[in-house]
Amino acid sequence: MHFPSVSVHYLAMFFILVIQVLRDFPSVNMPFEWLVQLVPPLKTRAFSISSSLSAHPKQVHLTVSVVTWTTPFKRKRSGLCSTWLSKLDPELCIFVPVWFIKGSLPPPPPSLPLILVGPGTGCAPFRGFVEERAIQSATQEIAPVVFFFGCRNEENDYLYRDFWLSHAQDGGVLSETKGGGFYVAFSRDQPQKVYVQHKIREHSERVWKLLSEGAAIYVAGSSTKMPSDALSTFEEVISKESGAPREAAVRWLRALEKAGKYHVEAWS
Ligand SMILES: Cc1cc2nc3c(=O)[nH]c(=O)nc-3n(C[C@H](O)[C@H](O)[C@H](O)COP(=O)(O)OP(=O)(O)OC[C@H]3O[C@@H](n4cnc5c(N)ncnc54)[C@H](O)[C@@H]3O)c2cc1C
Ligand SMILES: NC(=O)c1ccc[n+]([C@@H]2O[C@H](COP(=O)([O-])OP(=O)(O)OC[C@H]3O[C@@H](n4cnc5c(N)ncnc54)[C@H](OP(=O)(O)O)[C@@H]3O)[C@@H](O)[C@H]2O)c1
Structure with missing residues (x-):
C-alpha cells in the first residue's frame, strides 16, 4: 500500500470561477440557462495525508496552503478549494465529502x-x-x-x-x-x-x-x-x-x- 492522499470534492462553490471571469468581462451578457450548461463539473483536489495512523488512529490531518495568484488584469485571486477549506468553521459540523486514494x-x-x-x-x-x-x-x-x-x-x-x-x-x-x-x-x-x-x-x-x-x-x-x-x-x-x-x-x-x-x- 502506498502512503495515501485524500481527495476533496465540494459543490458549494460550483459557479465561483465562472463568475470571476464574467466579472472581468462585464460586456458578456449570458442567460443563466446557458451558464448552467457551459459550466463543467468541478474536479476533485488531492491532499497528502500529513499524519500517522499510529499517532492519530481516528484522525486524518491535512496541510493545506491557500493558493493565491494575480490575474493578467492585476486582480488578486485565490484557489477555490484551498480558500473554501480555510473558511470552514471548526465549530460548525460541516459535511466535507472525501475519498481516500492511493498516493x-x-x-x-x-x-x-x-x-x-x-x-x-x-x-x-x-x-x-x-x-x-x-x-x-x-x-x-x-x-x-x-x-x-x-x-x-x-x-x-x-x-x-x-x-x-x-x-x-x-x-x-x-x-x-x-x-x-x-x-x-x-x-x-x-x-x-x-x-x-x-x-x-x-x-x-x-x-x-x-x-x-x-x-x-x-x-x-x-x-x-x-x-x-x-x-x-x-x-x-x-x-x-x-x-x-x-x-x-x-x-x-x-x-x-x-x-x-x-x-x-x-x-x-
Ligand atoms: C497528489 C497530490 C497531493 C497534493 N497534496 C497537497 C497538500 O498536501 N497540500 C496542499 O496545499 N496542496 C496539495 N495538493 C494540491 C491541491 O490538490 C490543490 O491543487 C491546491 O490546493 C489548489 O487547489 P485550489 O482549488 O485552491 O486552487 P485552484 O482554484 O484549482 O487553482 C490552482 C492553480 O491554478 C491556477 N489557476 C486557477 N485558476 C486560475 C485563473 N483563473 N487564472 C490564472 N491561474 C489560475 C493558479 O496558478 C492556481 O495556483 C496536492 C495535489 C496532488 C495532485
Ligand atoms: N502569501 C504567502 O505568504 C504564501 C505562503 C505560502 C504559500 N502560499 C500559497 O500557497 C501555494 C503553495 O504553497 P507552498 O508552501 O506549497 O509552496 P511555495 O511557498 O510556493 O514554495 C515553497 C518553497 O519552495 C521554494 N521554491 C520555489 N521554486 C523552487 C525550486 N525550483 N526548487 C526549490 N525550492 C523552490 C519557494 O521559494 P520562492 O517562492 O521564494 O521562490 C518556497 O521557499 C503557493 O503557490 C502560494 O500560492 C502563499
Whole structure:
C-alpha cells in the first residue's frame, strides 16, 4: 500500500470561477440557462495525508496552503478549494465529502534510511513519516532520517516549526546524534534565493553516506521545477562525493529509482 492522499470534492462553490471571469468581462451578457450548461463539473483536489495512523488512529490531518495568484488584469485571486477549506468553521459540523486514494509515496519500513525533500506543503507526507518513526522508535531500532525543508520566510510560513525542531533534538527521529538531520532553506529572508538544493549541497557528505548505506529518497512539493532541480542536485552531490563522472551519477540515480527507492509526489 502506498502512503495515501485524500481527495476533496465540494459543490458549494460550483459557479465561483465562472463568475470571476464574467466579472472581468462585464460586456458578456449570458442567460443563466446557458451558464448552467457551459459550466463543467468541478474536479476533485488531492491532499497528502500529513499524519500517522499510529499517532492519530481516528484522525486524518491535512496541510493545506491557500493558493493565491494575480490575474493578467492585476486582480488578486485565490484557489477555490484551498480558500473554501480555510473558511470552514471548526465549530460548525460541516459535511466535507472525501475519498481516500492511493498516493505515490510508499510507506518506508523502519529499517530504511531516508532522505526527505519537502519544501512548503511538500512537508505534509513527511510529517506523517516522522510521527510514524517516532512511535516505532519506542519499540525497535529505526534507521536515520534527514529532512530538507524550505519555505519563504522564517517568520511567516515555517510550517510545524516546533514539531520538526523537537524531533531534531538529541535522540529524536531527525537528530544528528541518531545519524539524521533537519535542514531548512528560507528562500526570501535574504537578497539571494536559498532553496532546499543549497542545503542538500551543504550536507553533501552526509547525503552520500546515507545513500551509500542504502537510503531511499522521497521528494514532495508544489513547485513545478523543484523535483527536477532536486534530482539534478543529487546527481551533482553523488558525482562530487563519489568522484565518479556526472553520467555515472545519473545512472546511479536511475538504478535507485528502478529499485523503488526514489519517489516523487509533486503538484503545481
Ligand atoms: C497528489 C497530490 C497531493 C497534493 N497534496 C497537497 C497538500 O498536501 N497540500 C496542499 O496545499 N496542496 C496539495 N495538493 C494540491 C491541491 O490538490 C490543490 O491543487 C491546491 O490546493 C489548489 O487547489 P485550489 O482549488 O485552491 O486552487 P485552484 O482554484 O484549482 O487553482 C490552482 C492553480 O491554478 C491556477 N489557476 C486557477 N485558476 C486560475 C485563473 N483563473 N487564472 C490564472 N491561474 C489560475 C493558479 O496558478 C492556481 O495556483 C496536492 C495535489 C496532488 C495532485
Ligand atoms: N502569501 C504567502 O505568504 C504564501 C505562503 C505560502 C504559500 N502560499 C500559497 O500557497 C501555494 C503553495 O504553497 P507552498 O508552501 O506549497 O509552496 P511555495 O511557498 O510556493 O514554495 C515553497 C518553497 O519552495 C521554494 N521554491 C520555489 N521554486 C523552487 C525550486 N525550483 N526548487 C526549490 N525550492 C523552490 C519557494 O521559494 P520562492 O517562492 O521564494 O521562490 C518556497 O521557499 C503557493 O503557490 C502560494 O500560492 C502563499
